[in-house]
Every structure is written in C-alpha cells, then in structure tokens.
Amino acid sequence: MSAHQDGGPPTAGRGAGDRAPALEIRRMTVSYGARPVLWDVDASFPAGRLSAIVGPNGAGKSTLLKAALGLIPADAGQTLVEGRPVGAARDRVAYVPQRDAVDWDFPITVREVVEMGRYAPTGWFRRVPRRDAALVDDCLERVGMGDFRGRQIGQLSGGQRQRVFIARALAQQAPLLLMDEPFSGVDARTEASILELLAALRDEGRSIVVVHHDLGTVRGAFDHALLLNVRAVAEGPVAEVVTRETLARAYGAGADAVGRDAGEALSWAG
Amino acid sequence: MSDDLTIILTAGLVATAAGLLGPFLVLRRVALMSDAVSHAVLPGIVAVYLLFETRAPLPVIVGAAVFAVVCVIGIDLLRSTRLVASDAAIALVFPALFALGVLGVTEFASGAHLDLDATIYGEIAFAPFDVWAFGSVEVARSIVLLGAVVLANATLVALLWKELKATTFDPEFSRTIGISPTLLSRLLLIAVAVTAVTAFESVGAILVVTMLIVPAAAAYLLCDRLLAMIAVTLGIGWLSAVLGHTVALRADASIAGSMGLVAACCFVLALVLSPKYGLLARALQRRRRRREVRAALAEAHAAR
Numbered sequence: 394m395s396a397h398q399d400g401g402p403p404t405a406g407r408g409a410g411d412r413a414p415a416l417e418i419r420r421m422t423v424s425y426g427a428r429p430v431l432w433d434v435d436a437s438f439p440a441g442r443l444s445a446i447v448g449p450n451g452a453g454k455s456t457l458l459k460a461a462l463g464l465i466p467a468d469a470g471q472t473l474v475e476g477r478p479v480g481a482a483r484d485r486v487a488y489v490p491q492r493d494a495v496d497w498d499f500p501i502t503v504r505e506v507v508e509m510g511r512y513a514p515t516g517w518f519r520r521v522p523r524r525d526a527a528l529v530d531d532c533l534e535r536v537g538m539g540d541f542r543g544r545q546i547g548q549l550s551g552g553q554r555q556r557v558f559i560a561r562a563l564a565q566q567a568p569l570l571l572m573d574e575p576f577s578g579v580d581a582r583t584e585a586s587i588l589e590l591l592a593a594l595r596d597e598g599r600s601i602v603v604v605h606h607d608l609g610t611v612r613g614a615f616d617h618a619l620l621l622n623v624r625a626v627a628e629g630p631v632a633e634v635v636t637r638e639t640l641a642r643a644y645g646a647g648a649d650a651v652g653r654d655a656g657e658a659l660s661w662a663g
Numbered sequence: 664m665s666d667d668l669t670i671i672l673t674a675g676l677v678a679t680a681a682g683l684l685g686p687f688l689v690l691r692r693v694a695l696m697s698d699a700v701s702h703a704v705l706p707g708i709v710a711v712y713l714l715f716e717t718r719a720p721l722p723v724i725v726g727a728a729v730f731a732v733v734c735v736i737g738i739d740l741l742r743s744t745r746l747v748a749s750d751a752a753i754a755l756v757f758p759a760l761f762a763l764g765v766l767g768v769t770e771f772a773s774g775a776h777l778d779l780d781a782t783i784y785g786e787i788a789f790a791p792f793d794v795w796a797f798g799s800v801e802v803a804r805s806i807v808l809l810g811a812v813v814l815a816n817a818t819l820v821a822l823l824w825k826e827l828k829a830t831t832f833d834p835e836f837s838r839t840i841g842i843s844p845t846l847l848s849r850l851l852l853i854a855v856a857v858t859a860v861t862a863f864e865s866v867g868a869i870l871v872v873t874m875l876i877v878p879a880a881a882a883y884l885l886c887d888r889l890l891a892m893i894a895v896t897l898g899i900g901w902l903s904a905v906l907g908h909t910v911a912l913r914a915d916a917s918i919a920g921s922m923g924l925v926a927a928c929c930f931v932l933a934l935v936l937s938p939k940y941g942l943l944a945r946a947l948q949r950r951r952r953r954r955e956v957r958a959a960l961a962e963a964h965a966a967r
Contacts, residue, residue, distance in 0.1 A: 459835075464838055500891070
C-alpha cells in the first residue's frame with residue numbers, strides 16, 4: 394500500500410516543493426534491556442508540514458523523539474535534520490519536552506523560561522544580550538502569554554504551561570519543532586487553540602512533529618503522520634495513514650477487543 | 664581584628680560560600696550531598712596522616728578534598744546508571760568511604776594522636792587563634808581560605824549562571840541545546856566538595872552542612888525567582904551567623920550550635936509564615952475557599 398514506509402522518498406504533498414525532509418530517521422532501534430522499544434524505524438517528516446507520530450501506548454512514540462535527538466542511547470539508527478546529521482544541526486531543532494519533565498515549583502518566571510530559548514545562540518558564560526528581549530516578548534505574545542510574563546510558572550494551568558514551552562521553542566528560532574505529547578492532560582478547547590497556533594506556525598514555513606495520542610484530532614489537524622507500534626506501521630499523508638486497515642495493524646486486529654482507544658480510532662478512520 | 668568579629672566574619676564567609684551553591688543542591692534534590700561529604704573526607708585525612716605523617720591544615724584539606732570529590736562523583740556516577748535512586752546512591756557511597764576511614768584510623772593510626780574532632784571537624788571558636796601574617800598584618804587563616812572559596816564559588820555561579828539554571832530546571836532541554844547536565848552537575852558537586860572540606864577545617868561539619876542546605880530550603884519557600892532565592896539564602900545565612908553568635912555569647916553555648924539553631928528557626932518561620940507557600944497562608948486560603956464554595960452552593964440551592 395502506498396502509505397507504507399518503504400524507504401523511498403517521502404510522498405510529496407501540497408507545497409512541499411523540493412526542500413529536504415525536515416527530519417529523517419533511519420533504522421532507529423532502541424531497547425530497554427532485551428526488549429525492543431523501537432525496531433528498525435524509518436521515518437521522513439516533510440518540511441513545512443504539521444506531522445504527527447501516533448500509535449498505542451507503549452508504541453515508542455516519545456522514545457523515537459528522544460532517541461532521534463540523542464537524549465537516550467540507541468542501539469542503531471541515524472537522524473538527519475534537513476539532510477545533515479542532527480549533531481551538526483542543533484540550532485535547526487527546537488525540542489518541547491513533556492510537561493512533567495520539569496519541576497513546576499521551580500523559582501522561575503514565565504519570561505525566564507522563554508528566555509532559555511536564547512541560551513544556545515548566546516553561548517557559554519555570556520548573559521543573554523539585551524537585544525533578544527524584544528524577541529522573547531514577541532514569542533510570549535505569540536502564544537498569548539504576554540500578560541503572564543512575571544508569574545512564577547507553578548501558577549499556570551496545563552495549557553498555559555504548554556504555551557510557555559512553545560514560546561521557548563519559538564525563541565530558539567529553529568525551523569523544526571519537535572513536541573512530546575503537548576496535549577496530554579489538556580482540555581479539548583485548549584488543545585484546539587494550540588493546534589490552531591501550530592497550524593499558523595506551519596503556514597509560516599516551520600516544520601512541526603508532534604507526538605500525539607489522540608487519533609480523533611489527527612485527521613483534521615495534521616498533514617502527515619507516522620503510525621508507530623515499535624515498528625513503523627505506516628507513514629505518509631494523514632488520509633492514507635489513518636485508515637481502518639493500518640490502525641488495525643498498529644492497534645491489533647479486532648479493535649473492540651483492544652479497548653476504547655483503538656475502537657475510537659477505528660470509528661474515526663471510518 | 665577582634666575575636667568576635669573574626670568569628671562572625673568566618674561564619675558569614677561559610678554562609679556565603681555555601682549559600683551560593685545550596686540553592687542548586689536543594690532544587691536538584693541532592694541536599695544530602697553535603698552530609699555525605701562531611702563523612703567521606705575521613706579516609707583522605709587518614710591517608711595524608713599515614714603517608715606524610717602530618718596534620719598540617721593544607722595537606723589535610725587536599726587529602727580530604729580528594730575523597731570529597733571521589734564521593735560526589737561516585738554518587739553522580741551511581742545515579743547515572745539509573746539502577747539506584749538518587750537518595751540511595753548518596754546513602755551507598757558515603758558510608759563505604761567513612762568505613763574505609765574508620766578502618767584506617769583503627770588499623771594504622773590508633774597509636775598516633777589523630778583526634779578526629781580536632782582534625783576534620785574544626786571548631787569556629789578557635790578561628791581567631793590561627794592567623795597568617797601578611798607582612799605586618801595578621802589575618803585569621805579561616806578568613807583567607809574561606810574568602811578564596813567564596814571568590815571561586817561566586818565566579819563559578821556568575822560565569823555559569825544560565826547553564827546552571829537551565830540544567831537544574833530542565834536537563835533534557837539543556838542537552839538539546841548543547842549544555843551538558845552531567846558536566847554542570849559534576850562542576851557543581853566538585854565546588855560543593857571543596858567548599859565543604861575547606862569550611863569543615865575552619866568551622867566544623869555541623870555548621871557547613873547547615874549553611875549549605877537550611878538557608879536555601881527556607882529561601883525556597885519565600886522566593887519565586889532563582890536570583891532572589893540566592894540573595895535570600897545569603898541573607899538568612901548571615902543573619903544566622905550574627906544572631907547565632909550573639910545567642911552563643913549570651914547563653915555561653917556552642918557557637919556553631921547556636922548558629923545552626925538560628926538557621927533552623929529561620930526555616931521554621933519561613934515554613935509557617937511564608938506569605939505565598941507557608942502553612943498559615945495555605946490554611947487561610949483553604950478556609951477562604953471553603954467559605955466561598957459554601958456560599959456559592961447555598962445560593963445555587965436557594966435559587967432552585
């Protein structure tokens with residue numbers, strides 16, 4: 394089937410032009426002990442698109458992002474950003490970790506968190522230059538958090554925290570955003586408004602890859618998807634990836650038997 | 664310089680050196696590291712005594728520092744295996760080193776006079792009697808040594824401010840922007856080890872362990888920003904030094920003990936009275952909330 398990842402060039406979608414894929418993952422294999430969490434995963438996320446990594450719990454979605462960035466050791470695999478090894482393209486990638494990766498009681502303000510997006514270009518030992526202040530404020534305004542800049546981060550709701558993380562990623566001015574489960578524990582309305590923001594960022598030419606657990610919103614909101622369950626089950630334009638047949642393969646046949654998640658998924662796949 | 668001033672200044676310098684690092688230890692949840700170091704230095708002191716037959720302060724500090732660094736790096740390595748939890752890693756490494764030291768004392772040095780209290784764990788009351796002469800000026804050795812440590816720590820924290828902040832707050836993100844959390848953790852812990860060892864020798868272990876953690880823990884309850892937290896930590900440290908000294912004179916009690924108790928009192932005050940996060944503020948807030956909810960519910964039911 395056409396959507397299946399076969400190592401060939403990514404399916405060209407609207408407006409992809411001939412830019413190199415924003416993110417290419419080759420043969421990524423990660424194990425915890427003797428148990429493979431990811432096995433020989435190839436994936437190619439087109440530039441200028443909003444892409445989702447979907448799959449059941451334990452499919453290795455977050456692991457794939459972390460391994461791609463070298464945050465966890467991989468047994469094998471290679472990551473290319475705009476055709477270059479990820480190690481040589483750090484400034485082209487902004488990573489948005491899961492919200493529970495940090496201590497929200499930390500004595501730090503919203504603005505200080507966003508300012509961290511400027512740390513890499515500033516370089517070691519130096520203070521963030523004054524000329525970056527306007528950029529940091531712009532990023533805060535962009536995500537609608539301008540009024541909260543002086544707040545300690547613990548006073549924010551889940552959706553607001555996610556916005557702060559996105560603002561930090563924007564401050565990095567990287568063309569590729571990698572987001573780990575930005576919508577977990579966020580209500581539907583907040584999710585919709587953040588998705589709107591991501592779509593706007595995509596329309597400006599950014600490439601965005603989101604680890605996502607809700608198949609319900611994948612079809613409407615995303616352009617491209619990787620369906621993952623330890624292996625890459627399918628990859629391509631969303632309409633070709635999120636189908637009854639591929640979901641059955643990712644979530645196991647007989648969706649009724651595997652629970653609500655897959656059942657919902659199949660109903661969405663129509 | 665008067666003896667009292669020397670003692671207060673010595674304690675204040677310990678508070679400063681420790682207070683620059685303590686907030687990072689508290690925020691990284693490795694507060695017990697200071698306790699670990701205070702025990703782990705013993706084999707270093709014994710080794711120096713056995714090898715060089717000396718109890719002179721500088722060789723002792725160097726020997727102790729070597730083992731303090733072995734201790735903190737050992738703990739960090741053990742933590743990074745992810746096979747033992749952070750607190751367990753601390754609890755595993757320092758008893759082993761302390762045991763090694765005890766073995767050294769009883770096997771080889773028991774005949775010699777290696778008075779542990781006097782050697783590792785200095786006494787702040789004696790700080791004024793140990794002076795170095797610079798030309799015609801005499802300065803207490805503790806002030807010179809601790810002043811150097813304050814300078815080193817201030818330089819470290821100022822130079823690596825944003826790196827320490829980023830790796831303490833969000834290590835994963837830091838790695839993606841090329842700031843190694845492991846490297847920063849090691850640098851911080853080495854600074855803690857050197858600070859602790861230098862200060863042990865002048866003022867004793869209890870005061871060092873207190874100044875590394877207690878003011879920072881109190882400041883954590885009072886502050887919403889890291890820079891403010893460090894400033895408040897230093898303030899509480901100095902307050903403990905000055906007030907503790909006064910208390911000790913009045914009550915004719917241990918100076919280090921009094922300073923430690925004042926610091927502990929500061930923490931309890933912050934715990935209860937912190938305007939935002941204190942127990943009292945929390946209780947009042949809960950009461951207000953309950954009252955509001957009850958009023959709202961009553962209104963809703965009345966309207967039905």
